[in-house]
Amino acid sequence: MVATAVWRPDIKELARVEGRERPVESGHRLCAGCGAGIIIRQIAMAARKPLVWVNATGCVEVATTIFPYTSWNVPWAHNAFENAAAVGSGVEAARKKLARSNRFSDDPDVELDYDVIVLGGDGGTYDIGLQSISGAFERRHKILYVLYDNEAYMNTGIQRSGGTPFGARTTTTPVGKVIKGKPLFKKPIMDIMVAHGIPYAATVSPAYWNDALVKFRRGFEADGPAFIHAFSTCPLGWGSAPEDTVKIMKLAVETCVFPLYEVVDGEYRLTGPSVSIAKNPDRKKPVEEYLKLQGRFRHMFKPENKWMIDKFQEWVDKQWEVLLKRAGY
Amino acid sequence: MSTPMVGWKDLPMAAIPFLSAREYPTGEWAVFQPKIDESKCVRCGLCWMYCPDSVYRWDGEGVPVPDLDHCKGCGICATECPTKAIEMVRV
Amino acid sequence: MTVQKSVSQTMMALNGDEAVAWAVKQSNVDVVAAYPITPQTIIVERISEFVHNGEVDLEFIKVESEHSALSASWGAALAGARAFTATAANGLALMWEILYITASTRTPVVMAVVNRALSAPINIHNDHSDSMGARDSGWIQLYSEDAQEAYDNTIMAFRIAEEAMLPVMVTLDGFTISHTLQNVSVLPDEVVSSFVGVRKIPRVKLPSIHGDKEVPLMLNPKYPVTFGPLDLFDYYFEHKVQQNEAMKASVPIIERVHREFAEISGRSYEPVHMIPYRTEDADVVLLGLSSTMSVVRKVVDELREEGKKVGAVRLRVFRPFPADMIRRELSGFSTVGVLDRSLSFGAEGGPVFVEVRSALYSSSSKPAVYNYVYGLGGRDLPPKLIKKAFNELLEARGEPGRPVVKYLGVRE
Numbered sequence: 088m089v090a091t092a093v094w095r096p097d098i099k100e101l102a103r104v105e106g107r108e109r110p111v112e113s114g115h116r117l118c119a120g121c122g123a124g125i126i127i128r129q130i131a132m133a134a135r136k137p138l139v140w141v142n143a144t145g146c147v148e149v150a151t152t153i154f155p156y157t158s159w160n161v162p163w164a165h166n167a168f169e170n171a172a173a174v175g176s177g178v179e180a181a182r183k184k185l186a187r188s189n190r191f192s193d194d195p196d197v198e199l200d201y202d203v204i205v206l207g208g209d210g211g212t213y214d215i216g217l218q219s220i221s222g223a224f225e226r227r228h229k230i231l232y233v234l235y236d237n238e239a240y241m242n243t244g245i246q247r248s249g250g251t252p253f254g255a256r257t258t259t260t261p262v263g264k265v266i267k268g269k270p271l272f273k274k275p276i277m278d279i280m281v282a283h284g285i286p287y288a289a290t291v292s293p294a295y296w297n298d299a300l301v302k303f304r305r306g307f308e309a310d311g312p313a314f315i316h317a318f319s320t321c322p323l324g325w326g327s328a329p330e331d332t333v334k335i336m337k338l339a340v341e342t343c344v345f346p347l348y349e350v351v352d353g354e355y356r357l358t359g360p361s362v363s364i365a366k367n368p369d370r371k372k373p374v375e376e377y378l379k380l381q382g383r384f385r386h387m388f389k390p391e392n393k394w395m396i397d398k399f400q401e402w403v404d405k406q407w408e409v410l411l412k413r414a415g416y
Numbered sequence: 417m418s419t420p421m422v423g424w425k426d427l428p429m430a431a432i433p434f435l436s437a438r439e440y441p442t443g444e445w446a447v448f449q450p451k452i453d454e455s456k457c458v459r460c461g462l463c464w465m466y467c468p469d470s471v472y473r474w475d476g477e478g479v480p481v482p483d484l485d486h487c488k489g490c491g492i493c494a495t496e497c498p499t500k501a502i503e504m505v506r507v
Numbered sequence: 508m509t510v511q512k513s514v515s516q517t518m519m520a521l522n523g524d525e526a527v528a529w530a531v532k533q534s535n536v537d538v539v540a541a542y543p544i545t546p547q548t549i550i551v552e553r554i555s556e557f558v559h560n561g562e563v564d565l566e567f568i569k570v571e572s573e574h575s576a577l578s579a580s581w582g583a584a585l586a587g588a589r590a591f592t593a594t595a596a597n598g599l600a601l602m603w604e605i606l607y608i609t610a611s612t613r614t615p616v617v618m619a620v621v622n623r624a625l626s627a628p629i630n631i632h633n634d635h636s637d638s639m640g641a642r643d644s645g646w647i648q649l650y651s652e653d654a655q656e657a658y659d660n661t662i663m664a665f666r667i668a669e670e671a672m673l674p675v676m677v678t679l680d681g682f683t684i685s686h687t688l689q690n691v692s693v694l695p696d697e698v699v700s701s702f703v704g705v706r707k708i709p710r711v712k713l714p715s716i717h718g719d720k721e722v723p724l725m726l727n728p729k730y731p732v733t734f735g736p737l738d739l740f741d742y743y744f745e746h747k748v749q750q751n752e753a754m755k756a757s758v759p760i761i762e763r764v765h766r767e768f769a770e771i772s773g774r775s776y777e778p779v780h781m782i783p784y785r786t787e788d789a790d791v792v793l794l795g796l797s798s799t800m801s802v803v804r805k806v807v808d809e810l811r812e813e814g815k816k817v818g819a820v821r822l823r824v825f826r827p828f829p830a831d832m833i834r835r836e837l838s839g840f841s842t843v844g845v846l847d848r849s850l851s852f853g854a855e856g857g858p859v860f861v862e863v864r865s866a867l868y869s870s871s872s873k874p875a876v877y878n879y880v881y882g883l884g885g886r887d888l889p890p891k892l893i894k895k896a897f898n899e900l901l902e903a904r905g906e907p908g909r910p911v912v913k914y915l916g917v918r919e
Contacts, residue, residue, distance in 0.1 A: 102475070113471055115442070116440075119446075121468045139726045162727055163731065164733075164734040166582070170575060174581060176570070176575070178582040181590070184538060185537060196727070219572075332468070427742075427746065431746045
């Protein structure tokens with residue numbers, strides 16, 4: 088279901104193309120060091136055709152389109168928080184119908200040969216938007232849905248979401264005297280999406296840009312709906328240093344907190360550093376290395392809360408074991 | 417930086433933005449901005465790749481050039497530069 | 508309705524829902540996104556049959572909710588398609604958020620609302636609480652009296668929506684119209700097709716982004732446009748005023764489209780926004796919406812036989828509200844009764860009454876205005892109750908102390 092010829096991104100050529108087209112223009116108001124700022128550029132770099140971009144409500148939507156300014160040099164539409172996949176369905180269906188009717192064929196100002204990308208944050212994907220994504224995937228709309236997961240409602244001031252990890256401090260899971268951070272684990276969003284039988288799903292850490300770009304491209308090439316779970320460091324919400332954004336994106340992979348893999352027509356395949364960790368388990372770093380760079384986990388390093396780090400590690404290990412089995416290790 | 421104030425009669429319909437964000441100088445946010453030591457730069461392009469603000473201009477050959485009018489000074493480029501060719505200096 | 512001339516049309520036995528489906532089939536619709544809900548279901552069933560039998564070429568997105576129905580319609584319309592959806596009651600309520608967004612982004616979606624009572628308690632029968640609740644969402648609202656008018660309004664709605672760049676809601680009464688077979692004159696396919704044409708896209712100038720080029724207002728990689736930005740205190744107010752002015756500017760468009768439709772169909776709904784019946788020398792008129800008004804006209808005839816000077820006014824266009832016309836046409840009567848098939852909880856009367864009375868307040872001669880709330884949850888309004896209302900109104904004459912708002916047909 089996914090094209091077999093592997094695209095090999097050339098960073099020099101990508102830079103030249105971006106220099107000409109600048110799909111995402113500077114001057115947006117994402118925070119300094121925002122991971123999503125890197126993700127949206129990488130999605131655009133990996134495009135094989137012109138894009139129509141649908142965005143759920145969230146940081147990216149708010150920060151890139153503060154009226155009267157727009158950062159988008161691609162056609163872009165935001166409707167609401169929970170319905171981006173439904174909007175994408177409508178765009179894709181319309182494109183199909185207009186193209187087969189040869190509508191605008193005599194209008195040189197209109198282009199109908201494009202891919203539809205839908206971008207949502209963890210709130211718009213794990214929580215409020217889950218239903219519309221499920222519907223769009225069941226209907227097999229040819230859209231690429233990218234989740235940029237910064238693991239809380241950052242846009243509204245760091246409230247917990249279904250994507251917030253265990254132990255994390257948010258403004259609705261504060262570190263209190265009784266309950267310390269979020270007592271629950273992340274929803275298995277990849278499993279939920281893969282269960283729809285879609286032709287392509289993958290996880291992406293923008294730090295591994297080559298891996299990320301190839302996966303975004305494969306998502307565009309998929310013969311049907313594709314889902315990509317992109318890891319998105321949030322300096323503001325995570326209490327991390329802006330300059331550490333990419334470093335944290337690497338550590339998430341190296342600790343197996345966020346393993347890299349793809350699921351092609353139901354077949355699991357590890358990619359990037361996750362392959363070498365699978366082959367050489369010694370290379371798997373302890374979760375502390377990932378946790379310690381982030382203020383949201385600081386309380387877990389107090390001696391009386393050490394059990395939280397252990398529990399976090401236990402969960403990561405278990406998830407990793409399940410994935411290894413699925414990927415044939 | 418002042419945003420033009422247009423009345424309702426002159427605004428395009430449907431609340432569509434009419435200015436490019438490049439006209440909004442987010443470089444004013446920065447406390448530190450990158451300074452590149454060209455002698456150390458190996459032209460790998462990672463500063464360009466990892467910039468969340470599309471700030472680096474790179475022709476794929478020479479030394480990438482940051483657009484300081486828009487650089488917010490996050491410092492990712494300096495952290496990720498494999499040869500430590502980038503120094504964040506106070507603006 | 509007066510027939511100006513006859514054209515070659517096919518008389519078909521259709522219920523109101525089928526009439527809407529036929530209008531959609533003939534109107535060069537590109538995308539339908541809808542979710543079934545009683546009593547709208549026949550619309551989506553018939554369109555499905557048309558699609559599955561290859562009788563129409565459109566993309567029917569069978570969405571998983573009404574929320575997604577309108578969201579997908581919005582996306583389709585922004586992508587350049589002519590988009591249609593249909594719903595009722597709770598389905599419309601689920602769309603609420605997107606109703607406003609669709610109007611504010613000037614997206615010309617057409618929606619049939621098969622009027623049904625809102626929950627709770629759950630009730631599948633007709634009243635107007637659904638579309639009346641949506642009256643401030645920025646949609647043009649056309650209320651249909653019968654299946655023929657539902658057909659006609661749906662065809663006209665595409666033209667109105669796309670010329671005004673505003674979404675249009677076409678309503679028809681649940682079951683009373685949606686499920687009742689009537690004779691409907693169906694125009695030839697090619698006549699409807701040439702009347703509505705294919706969707707045309709207006710152009711806008713964005714000099715800072717696209718220079719002097721006038722670019723199509725759609726999702727189009729050739730000339731990218733950003734839809735649905737964040738808008739703060741410095742511009743939001745201007746956008747809302749602009750939207751409200753667009754609503755006002757739709758009045759002549761609505762009138763012109765009706766006139767052009769009369770030319771192809773022979774069916775005129777003059778004077779478009781509201782249709783008076785035997786009001787010339789009336790002392791008392793009763794104003795209302797939709798299918799109820801056919802019964803009201805029958806009662807007017809009976810009372811006229813008894814020598815009573817009564818008349819009826821059927822409001823067809825509730826948004827934009829024809830306040831000027833209301834003042835012009837109703838100021839001369841001594842008493843005006845207003846029928847409301849919905850409640851505005853805590854308000855002094857139903858929504859139609861509140862707006863009619865408000866319009867008349869600024870006229871030089873103010874008729875006494877009374878409100879009758881009736882028919883909630885599909886409760887029948889028999890002629891004898893309408894007669895009772897007329898007789899009360901004939902006696903009322905605006906004396907102080909008389910209750911202004913009454914219920915018709917409820918047990919105490």
